[in-house]
Every structure is written in structure tokens, then in C-alpha cells.
Amino acid sequence: MVSQQQWERRTQWPMAGVALCFLVAYSCQVLLDLTGTWQAVCAVVILGSWVLFFVDYTARLILADQRLRWFAHHLFDFAVVLLPAIRPLQLLRLLAMLSVMHRAVGGAIRGKVMMYTIASSVLLIYVASLAMLEAERGHPDSTVTTFGEALWWSMATVTTVGYGDFSPVTTTGRFVAAGLMIGGISLIGVVTATIASWIVEQVSEGDAAHQAATALQIEELRNEVARLGERLESDSVRP
Amino acid sequence: MVSQQQWERRTQWPMAGVALCFLVAYSCQVLLDLTGTWQAVCAVVILGSWVLFFVDYTARLILADQRLRWFAHHLFDFAVVLLPAIRPLQLLRLLAMLSVMHRAVGGAIRGKVMMYTIASSVLLIYVASLAMLEAERGHPDSTVTTFGEALWWSMATVTTVGYGDFSPVTTTGRFVAAGLMIGGISLIGVVTATIASWIVEQVSEGDAAHQAATALQIEELRNEVARLGERLESDSVRP
Amino acid sequence: MVSQQQWERRTQWPMAGVALCFLVAYSCQVLLDLTGTWQAVCAVVILGSWVLFFVDYTARLILADQRLRWFAHHLFDFAVVLLPAIRPLQLLRLLAMLSVMHRAVGGAIRGKVMMYTIASSVLLIYVASLAMLEAERGHPDSTVTTFGEALWWSMATVTTVGYGDFSPVTTTGRFVAAGLMIGGISLIGVVTATIASWIVEQVSEGDAAHQAATALQIEELRNEVARLGERLESDSVRP
Amino acid sequence: MVSQQQWERRTQWPMAGVALCFLVAYSCQVLLDLTGTWQAVCAVVILGSWVLFFVDYTARLILADQRLRWFAHHLFDFAVVLLPAIRPLQLLRLLAMLSVMHRAVGGAIRGKVMMYTIASSVLLIYVASLAMLEAERGHPDSTVTTFGEALWWSMATVTTVGYGDFSPVTTTGRFVAAGLMIGGISLIGVVTATIASWIVEQVSEGDAAHQAATALQIEELRNEVARLGERLESDSVRP
Numbered sequence: 001m002v003s004q005q006q007w008e009r010r011t012q013w014p015m016a017g018v019a020l021c022f023l024v025a026y027s028c029q030v031l032l033d034l035t036g037t038w039q040a041v042c043a044v045v046i047l048g049s050w051v052l053f054f055v056d057y058t059a060r061l062i063l064a065d066q067r068l069r070w071f072a073h074h075l076f077d078f079a080v081v082l083l084p085a086i087r088p089l090q091l092l093r094l095l096a097m098l099s100v101m102h103r104a105v106g107g108a109i110r111g112k113v114m115m116y117t118i119a120s121s122v123l124l125i126y127v128a129s130l131a132m133l134e135a136e137r138g139h140p141d142s143t144v145t146t147f148g149e150a151l152w153w154s155m156a157t158v159t160t161v162g163y164g165d166f167s168p169v170t171t172t173g174r175f176v177a178a179g180l181m182i183g184g185i186s187l188i189g190v191v192t193a194t195i196a197s198w199i200v201e202q203v204s205e206g207d208a209a210h211q212a213a214t215a216l217q218i219e220e221l222r223n224e225v226a227r228l229g230e231r232l233e234s235d236s237v238r239p
Numbered sequence: 240m241v242s243q244q245q246w247e248r249r250t251q252w253p254m255a256g257v258a259l260c261f262l263v264a265y266s267c268q269v270l271l272d273l274t275g276t277w278q279a280v281c282a283v284v285i286l287g288s289w290v291l292f293f294v295d296y297t298a299r300l301i302l303a304d305q306r307l308r309w310f311a312h313h314l315f316d317f318a319v320v321l322l323p324a325i326r327p328l329q330l331l332r333l334l335a336m337l338s339v340m341h342r343a344v345g346g347a348i349r350g351k352v353m354m355y356t357i358a359s360s361v362l363l364i365y366v367a368s369l370a371m372l373e374a375e376r377g378h379p380d381s382t383v384t385t386f387g388e389a390l391w392w393s394m395a396t397v398t399t400v401g402y403g404d405f406s407p408v409t410t411t412g413r414f415v416a417a418g419l420m421i422g423g424i425s426l427i428g429v430v431t432a433t434i435a436s437w438i439v440e441q442v443s444e445g446d447a448a449h450q451a452a453t454a455l456q457i458e459e460l461r462n463e464v465a466r467l468g469e470r471l472e473s474d475s476v477r478p
Numbered sequence: 479m480v481s482q483q484q485w486e487r488r489t490q491w492p493m494a495g496v497a498l499c500f501l502v503a504y505s506c507q508v509l510l511d512l513t514g515t516w517q518a519v520c521a522v523v524i525l526g527s528w529v530l531f532f533v534d535y536t537a538r539l540i541l542a543d544q545r546l547r548w549f550a551h552h553l554f555d556f557a558v559v560l561l562p563a564i565r566p567l568q569l570l571r572l573l574a575m576l577s578v579m580h581r582a583v584g585g586a587i588r589g590k591v592m593m594y595t596i597a598s599s600v601l602l603i604y605v606a607s608l609a610m611l612e613a614e615r616g617h618p619d620s621t622v623t624t625f626g627e628a629l630w631w632s633m634a635t636v637t638t639v640g641y642g643d644f645s646p647v648t649t650t651g652r653f654v655a656a657g658l659m660i661g662g663i664s665l666i667g668v669v670t671a672t673i674a675s676w677i678v679e680q681v682s683e684g685d686a687a688h689q690a691a692t693a694l695q696i697e698e699l700r701n702e703v704a705r706l707g708e709r710l711e712s713d714s715v716r717p
Numbered sequence: 718m719v720s721q722q723q724w725e726r727r728t729q730w731p732m733a734g735v736a737l738c739f740l741v742a743y744s745c746q747v748l749l750d751l752t753g754t755w756q757a758v759c760a761v762v763i764l765g766s767w768v769l770f771f772v773d774y775t776a777r778l779i780l781a782d783q784r785l786r787w788f789a790h791h792l793f794d795f796a797v798v799l800l801p802a803i804r805p806l807q808l809l810r811l812l813a814m815l816s817v818m819h820r821a822v823g824g825a826i827r828g829k830v831m832m833y834t835i836a837s838s839v840l841l842i843y844v845a846s847l848a849m850l851e852a853e854r855g856h857p858d859s860t861v862t863t864f865g866e867a868l869w870w871s872m873a874t875v876t877t878v879g880y881g882d883f884s885p886v887t888t889t890g891r892f893v894a895a896g897l898m899i900g901g902i903s904l905i906g907v908v909t910a911t912i913a914s915w916i917v918e919q920v921s922e923g924d925a926a927h928q929a930a931t932a933l934q935i936e937e938l939r940n941e942v943a944r945l946g947e948r949l950e951s952d953s954v955r956p
Contacts, residue, residue, distance in 0.1 A: 109438070109441045109442050110438070110442060113438060148888065148891075152891045152894075152895075155891075155894075155895050155898060156879065156894075156898070157400060159877055159898035159899070159901065159902055160398055160399050160400045160638070160877050161400075161874060161877045161878075161879035161898055161901070162395065162400035162401050162402045162403075162640070162879050162881075163402075163642070163879045163880075163881035163884040164401075164402035164403035164404055164641070164642055164879075164881035165881055165884045167402040167404045171387065174387075174391045174394075177391075177394075177395075178391075178394050181394060181395070181398035181400055182398070184398065184400070185398055185426065185427055185430055186430060186434075187902065188427060188430075188431065188902055188905060188906070189427070189430040189431035189433075189434040189435075190434055191902055191903060191905075191906040192431045192434075192435065192670065192905065192906035192909045192910055193431055193432075193434040193435035193437075193438045193439075193910075194438060194906075195903075195906045195907055195909075195910040196435045196438075196439075196674065196906075196909065196910035196913045196914065197435065197438045197439050197442055198910075199826070199827070199830060199910045199911060199913075199914045200439065200910075200913075200914050200917065201442070202826045203826050203827060203914055203918070218457065218460060218935065220939075221460060221935060221938065221939050221942065222459070222460050222463060224939060224942050224943065224946070225460065225463050225464055225467065225942055226463065227946070228467060228942065228945060228946050229463070229466070229467050348677070348680045348681050349677070349681060352677060352680075396639055399637055399638050399639045399877070400639075401634065401638075401639035401640050401641045401642075401879070402641075402881070403640075403641035403642035403643055403880070403881050406641040406643045410626065413626075413630045413633075416630075416633075416634075417630075417633050420633060420634070420637035420639055421637070423637065423639070424637055424665065424666055424669050425669060425673075427666060427669075427670065428666070428669040428670035428672075428673040428674075429673055431670045431673075431674065431909065432670055432671075432673040432674035432676075432677045432678075433677060435674045435677075435678075435913065436674065436677045436678050436681055439678065440681070457696065457699060460699060461698075461699050461702060464699065464702050464703055464706065465702065467706060468702070468705070468706050587916070587919045587920050588916070588920060591916060591919075635878055638876055638877050638878045639878070640873065640877075640878035640879050640880045640881075641880075642879075642880035642881035642882055645880040645882045649865065652865075652869045652872075655869075655872075655873075656872050659872060659873070659876035659878055660876070662876065662878070663876055663904065663905055663908055664908060664912075666905060666908075666909065667905070667908040667909035667911075667912040667913075668912055670909045670912075670913065671909055671910075671912040671913035671915075671916045671917075672916060674913045674916075674917075675913065675916045675917050675920050678917065679920070696935065696938060699938065700937070700938050700941060703938065703941050703942055703945065704941065706945060707941070707944070707945050
């Protein structure tokens with residue numbers, strides 16, 4: 001029987017592929033006016049991807065050493081099984097994998113954080129717009145009727161601007177909006193934090209004398225003390 | 240006579256229980272269409288909890304060493320006695336207690352901060368929605384008529400999105416909104432600060448050579464110098 | 479002839495008093511329906527305070543060593559002379575003075591920053607509401623007609639929530655709003671920064687071994703090395 | 718043939734001039750009701766500046782060592798060629814040059830960051846208002862009809878307040894708005910980060926004993942150890 005790590009390593013790429021298939025099928029279903037065969041294909045892909053997500057989640061839960069602990073630390077994966085709109089966010093895992101490959105080559109952490117943030121934001125806005133459009137367009141009071149309007153509304157929500165020219169009226173739409181708002185606060189947080197980290201570094205580099213002592217400098221000092229000790233040793237031996 | 244510390248230690252859990260009772264009774268009163276006996280029960284629980292909060296506050300004020308100073312540092316507790324809507328926030332004390340228990344076991348501070356933030360936000364949004372609904376639903380111009388709408392409005396306010404599809408028209412409702420806005424700014428602050436602290440740590444761990452010198456390294460260096468001193472001592476004794 | 483420092487030290491308290499008088503007179507003029515003598519008294523106080531602000535500004539400009547440089551670094555003081563709504567913000571100087579007194583006693587910098595932020599926010603919201611009410615209430619399209627509504631609008635603007643139930647329609651009102659928005663962004667910045675500084679400190683205190691090396695530790699290490707040097711000195715003298 | 722660095726050094730000031738010309742011509746075209754000759758002059762300047770931007774971009778791309786890599790790292794320059802509204806932002810380069818000159822004289826990094834932020838914000842708001850006005854005023858549903866309203870809308874958007882009294886209805890206007898929102902989040906980030914860096918510095922300066930060890934202190938300690946080593950050397954030689 002395989003361990004949980006083995007399972008996760010082997011299913012990483014296939015599951016990212018499943019998430020991509022789901023995203024394409026979901027996009028087609030919402031954006032295109034499908035009928036007949038194509039509608040059936042989309043429905044099958046969406047259902048099939050759900051089955052695969054469910055199997056993957058169950059397998060990882062069963063293979064976990066401490067199942068309750070694993071469940072508590074993977075609530076997001078649980079939500080993926082329950083809520084279709086969250087599923088495409090699994091694609092961010094792809095990014096995590098690319099990031100690991102990138103680390104081998106080397107590169108700044110802040111750059112990776114920004115790349116990850118931009119990719120997450122774009123994916124989040126796209127998926128939220130799809131979910132919003134699907135939820136709202138059937139409702140009589142709804143103001144969101146096209147994908148362009150849904151995208152515009154998502155952008156205004158994720159940046160916490162919130163004009164109010166478009167706002168969800170259905171319960172599903174409001175849950176999507178709540179997710180976007182939380183995403184928006186995190187987005188502001190990541191942007192601010194990255195800039196703060198950069199400024200702190202710049203300021204400390206500005207005046208070399210007041211710079212924090214580095215581990216390298218302590219290491220050099222230690223070598224000096226060690227050399228002193230060796231000389232002392234040889235002195236006491238000589239006479 | 241007991242000291243203030245003793246009083247607070249002994250009343251911590253009972254007062255958290257009182258806050259929970261108040262929250263349940265307040266929720267029932269606002270959300271359910273109570274009549275007869277149940278309405279009376281709710282009213283009694285709410286009144287009783289207020290009396291207990293008042294007694295607790297007075298006792299702590301009397302037992303304080305410097306009463307004026309204590310009063311100035313515990314304005315929040317004073318507000319709890321005056322404003323019913325703030326009372327359930329006392330439940331956050333429970334969390335503080337759990338956090339103390341958790342510390343014994345060990346765990347990251349950032350994790351605790353995030354747990355505390357999520358719990359506070361959920362409690363704040365729930366209580367603010369209750370208070371908002373109670374304040375607004377009687378007013379003719381009000382747009383907030385159901386608990387779902389109040390929750391949706393709270394979410395949009397605490398994230399500072401503010402669509403404006405629902406907004407308070409009563410003075411009470413606007414005070415609740417002001418509290419939520421302040422909570423929202425603090426929420427953004429905590430999220431950003433936690434991410435910033437994490438990024439700063441990641442960046443400094445990235446390049447070991449430019450890492451800040453740690454107290455551990457200084458300690459090791461000091462031991463080396465001390466060993467040098469001992470050897471010198473033994474040298475000067477030998478001949 | 480006095481120096482600029484002497485002038486500023488001597489006029490600090492009187493000018494804070496003038497700012498307070500202006501605030502009271504301005505509040506009365508906007509909030510109360512004054513007629514006859516009282517209206518004239520308010521007008522005289524407002525005009526008189528402007529004359530004193532103008533005299534103070536001119537005196538400081540003349541007494542400055544590098545007048546152009548001083549002008550460039552004191553654009554806020556220049557705005558105080560030109561714009562009546564900014565004048566009461568001079569009261570924040572009082573706070574700065576209290577803060578200096580407090581420093582002698584000792585106390586955390588974060589505490590001072592928060593105290594300063596809260597006081598500035600309250601004063602800013604109050605003054606902006608007054609200015610907003612004065613600018614908007616005469617306009618036919620305006621929605622802001624009472625001080626309570628102006629306060630509510632200020633609160634929603636400074637926290638960047640911006641419901642849009644009230645928004646300025648006059649040019650003056652929009653300038654006041656722009657000032658509040660800038661104040662709001664700064665407010666979020668200060669709150670976040672203070673929390674971030676606190677979290678960074680907590681995290682670094684959490685694990686003593688990985689804490690940054692402090693100047694105190696280096697000082698102790700240096701003493702140890704110095705003692706070693708003295709012993710060596712006495713050794714080489716003895717034989 | 719010149720290298721890319723030489724080209725960029727030589728074209729820096731001319732291209733900043735071209736950007737300024739474009740900004741003036743674009744402002745005139747949008748804000749003034751031009752006819753006849755003046756309209757033609759504006760059109761020629763706008764077209765001419767585009768040609769120069771295109772030539773500059775192509776030259777830099779051709780002169781680059783790794784063209785694909787350069788393209789990926791200069792997506793903003795690519796956008797400048799495609800989108801007229803972004804072109805005046807090239808003027809920020811002027812600021813970067815001034816900043817370099819300033820560095821020679823010396824000065825705090827935080828001050829430079831704030832200066833850069835203020836200048837970018839003002840330029841961004843001005844250009845976005847122009848682009849918004851041009852995009853929206855022809856549309857029948859649009860609420861933005863004057864430059865003052867466009868400025869007011871830009872201010873409310875960049876600070877993420879978003880009242881919703883004015884909001885774009887055209888696709889172009891919404892793209893401009895999206896750019897402003899991203900600018901707004903960055904603005905909040907920079908303001909917060911600068912304040913955070915300042916507070917962290919103030920807090921660490923507050924208590925000298927717990928201050929981080931500086932490179933200067935380590936240097937002094939090292940000198941002491943070196944002196945010790947020299948004395949030891951001379952001791953072992955003497956007898």
C-alpha cells in the first residue's frame with residue numbers, strides 16, 4: 001500500500017489536469033449557449049471531475065496517519081469537494097510546483113510571492129465572475145447579466161472599492177462575493193507586506209554602519225577568536 | 240478579602256458562560272418570533288446577564304489597586320456594561336484562555352493570531368448583524384429586513400467594500416456600522432501584519448549568509464572566548 | 479531679536495489656545511442657528527484667529543534661517559493660513575507636547591502612536607463633518623443636511639467603506655472628502671504598521687534561540703574579551 | 718553600433734520630453750473644445766509621440782542581449798506602445814532620474830519613496846481622469862460629463878472608497894478603473910509599508926539595550942580581539 005506522500009506526488013499533475021478540464025468545461029457551460037451533445041459533454045466532464053476530486057480526497061484522508069488532524073488542516077480540500085466554484089483554484093497547485101522547480105534555479109522570494117499573488121488574483125477573479133454570472137443571471141432583480149459585467153463587479157469587489165452599481169441579490173452570489181472580499185483583504189495584505197519587506201531591506205542597506213549584524217560577520221569573528229586560541233596553544237607548548 | 244487577580248481568575252469561566260447565555264438569548268429574541276413564556280425567559284436572561292456583568296465590573300473596579308488607572312485601561316469593560324451589543328464579544332476571553340492552554344503545548348504565534356482574528360471576525364459579524372437587524376427592521380426607510388441581508392451587509396462593511404445596496408438609516412444602526420468599520424480596519428491590519436511578518440522571515444531565511452546574527456550564535460562565540468580565558472588561566476598557573 | 483526656536487517655544491501654548499477658540503467658534507457657527515450678537519462674536523473670533531495664525535506663520539517664516547527651505551518643509555502650516563477647515567488640526571500640536579512630557583516618564587512608542595492616531599482620527603472626523611455640513615447644506619442636490627449625517631458620511635469615508643448613501647456634490651465638499659480619504663489611507667497604514675511591529679516583536683520573542691543578537695549581548699561579550707586582555711596584561715608583567 | 722545601455726542613457730531625457738508633449742497634447746484634446754488648426758496640431762503631436770515611443774521600444778528590443786527575456790521584463794513598455802493612456806506615466810522616469818541625482822547628495826530612502834508615491838498618485842489620477850472623461854462622455858448612460866467629476870471619481874477609486882455616485886459604463890472606462898484600483902491597492906501598500914518601516918525603527922531605537930546588534934558593534938569587537946592577538950604575539954616574542 002502506498003503512503004500519503006507517494007499518493008500526493010503521483011496524483012499532483014493528473015489532479016491539476018482534472019482541475020483544468022473542470023475549468024474549461026465550467027467556462028463553456030456558463031459562457032456559451034450550449035445545446036445537445038456539447039452540453040452533455042460539459043455535464044459529463046464536470047461530474048467526472050467531481051468524482052475524481054472525491055476519490056482523491058477520500059484516498060488522502062484514508063492514507064493519512066492522523067485522520068482527524070489531517071481533516072482539520074485540509075478544510076480547503078474538503079470545500080473543494082463540496083463547492084464546484086472552488087475547484088479550479090486547485091490549479092494554483094500547478095504554480096506551487098513551478099515555484100519548487102524555480103527554487104532549484106534560485107530567485108528572490110518576494111518575486112515568487114508576487115507571481116503567486118498575481119496568478120491567484122487572476123484565477124480568483126475569473127472563477128468568481130463565472131460563478132457570479134451563473135448564480136445571478138436567472139434572478140429577476142439581478143443587474144449582472146453578461147460576463148463583462150461580472151468581471152467588472154469582481155474587480156471592484158476584490159480591490160474593496162465596491163461601487164455598488166452591480167451587487168449580488170442571490171444567496172449563492174453573496175457567498176461568492178464574501179469569498180472575493182476575503183480574497184481582496186488577503187490581496188491587499190500580500191501587496192503591502194511585500195512592499196514593506198522591500199522597504200525595510202532598502203532602509204537597512206542604506207547605512208552600512210547601522211545595519212544589523214549578520215551571521216556571516218559573527219562567523220568571521222569566531223574564526224579570529226579560534227586563531228587566537230591556536231596561537232595560545234602553540235605558545236604554551238613551545239617553552 | 241480577595242485580590243483583583245483572584246476574583247478575575249475565579250470569575251473567568253462563569254462570566255464567559257454568562258456571555259454565552261446572553262448571546263443565545265439575544266439571538267433568540269432577534270431571530271425568532273417569540274411570544275409569551277419564551278419571550279419572558281429571554282428578557283430575564285438578558286436582564287440577569289446585565290446584572291452579573293455590572294456586579295463583575297463593580298467588583299473588579301473596587302478591588303483594583305489604582306481605581307482611576309484601572310478605569311482608564313478598561314474602557315472596553317465599561318462599554319460592555321453600557322452597550323448590550325458588545326457583551327457577546329466577552330466570549331473572545333474564552334479564546335484567550337484556550338490560547339494560554341495552547342501556549343503550554345507550544346505553537347507558532349502567527350497561527351494563534353490568525354485563529355484569534357478569524358474567531359473575532361465571525362463573532363463580530365454575527366453580533367453586528369443581530370444588532371443591525373434589531374435596530375433597522377422597525378424603521379420605515381430601512382432596507383435591511385432579514386438576518387441574511389444583515390449578514391451580507393456586515394460582510395461588505397467589515398471588508399470595507401461597502402456596496403451601498405444596504406446601509407443603516409437609524410442612529411443605532413450607524414453606531415453598529417461604525418464599530419464594524421473600525422473592526423474592519425483592524426482586520427485588514429492584522430491580516431497584512433501577519434503576512435508581512437511571514438514574508439520578512441522567509442526573505443531573511445532565504446540567504447543564510449546575510450541572515451541577522453542570532454542570540455544563539457553570540458552565545459556560542461561567548462563560550463569560545465570563555466574557553467580561551469580558562470586555557471590562559473591554566474597556562475599562567477603551570478609554570 | 480528672538481530666534482525661531484524661541485518664538486516657537488513661546489507661542490506653542492498660545493497658538494494651541496487660538497486653535498481651540500477657532501474650533502469652538504467654528505462649531506457654533508455651523509451647528510447652532512446663531513443670530514445677532516452671538517453670530518458677530520463667532521465671526522470676530524474666526525477672523526481674529528486667522529489674523530493670529532497669519533502673524534505666527536509670517537513671524538516663523540521671517541525668523542527662519544533658510545526661508546525657502548523652511549517654506550518647503552512647512553507646506554501644512556501654509557495650508558493652515560489659507561484653508562479654515564485645516565486650522566483646528568493645529569490642536570494635534572497639543573498632543574505632540576503632551577507626548578514629549580510623557581516621554582520623560584517613559585512609555586512604549588506604539589502606545590503613543592495609537593493615542594496620536596485615535597486623537598487625530600476623532601479630530602479629523604469632527605472637523606471634516608463640520609466643513610462638509612457647511613459646504614453641502616445650502617446646495618439643492620445635497621443629501622447631507624444634518625450634523626449626524628455628516629458624521630456618518632465622514633466615518634464611512636475615513637474607513638474607505640464608502641456606501642454612497644451620502645456623497646458630496648459641491649466642489650468644497652469634494653475637497654473635504656479627498657482630505658478625509660487621504661486621512662483614511664494613512665489611518666489604515668498606521669493601524670496596520672503598529673500591529674505589524676507588535677507581531678514581528680512577538681514572533682522574535684517566541685523562540686529565544688533564534689532571536690536577533692542585541693546590542694546588550696555584544697556589550698557583555700566585549701567585556702569578557704576586555705577581561706581576557708587584562709589577565710594577559712598582568713600575566714606578561716608578573717614573571 | 719551602440720549598446721542598449723548607451724541608447725537608454727541618451728534617450729532618457731528626450732523620451733521624457735516626448736511623454737510630456739504627449740501629456741500636454743492629450744490634455745488639450747480632451748479638456749478644450751478644439752477645432753481647426755489646433756485640433757490638427759494635437760493629433761499630429763499625439764501621433765508623432767506614438768511613432769517615437771514605437772521607435773524607442775523597437776530599438777531597445779533589438780539592442781537587448783536576450784530579447785525574449787527583455788520582452789518579459791518590460792511588459793510595461795510594451796503596454797506604453799499599445800495603450801495611449803499609459804504613455805504619460807513614462808514621466809515617472811524623470812522622477813527616477815532626479816532620485817538618482819538626489820542619492821549622490823544623500824537622503825533618507827523613505828523620503829524618496831514617499832515623494833515618488835505622491836508624484837505617481839497625482840500623475841495617475843490626472844491621466845486616469847482624462848482617459849475616463851474621453852471614454853465616458855460620449856455614452857448616453859454615462860454620469861461622468863466634466864473633468865471635475867472625473868477627478869472626483871478617480872480620487873474615490875484610487876483610495877478604494879468607491880461611493881458609486883459616478884461609475885464607468887463603457888468597457889474602456891472600466892479598464893481605466895481597473896488600472897486605478899490596482900494603483901490604489903499599491904498606494905495603500907506603499908503608505909502602510911513606509912509607516913511600518915518607520916515604526917519598527919522607532920520601536921527598536923526606543924530601548925537601546927534590546928536594540929539589534931549592528932555591524933559597527935561587531936567591527937569594534939573584532940578590533941578588540943585583534944589587539945588581543947597582537948599583544949599575545951609580542952608577549953611570545955619578548956622572552
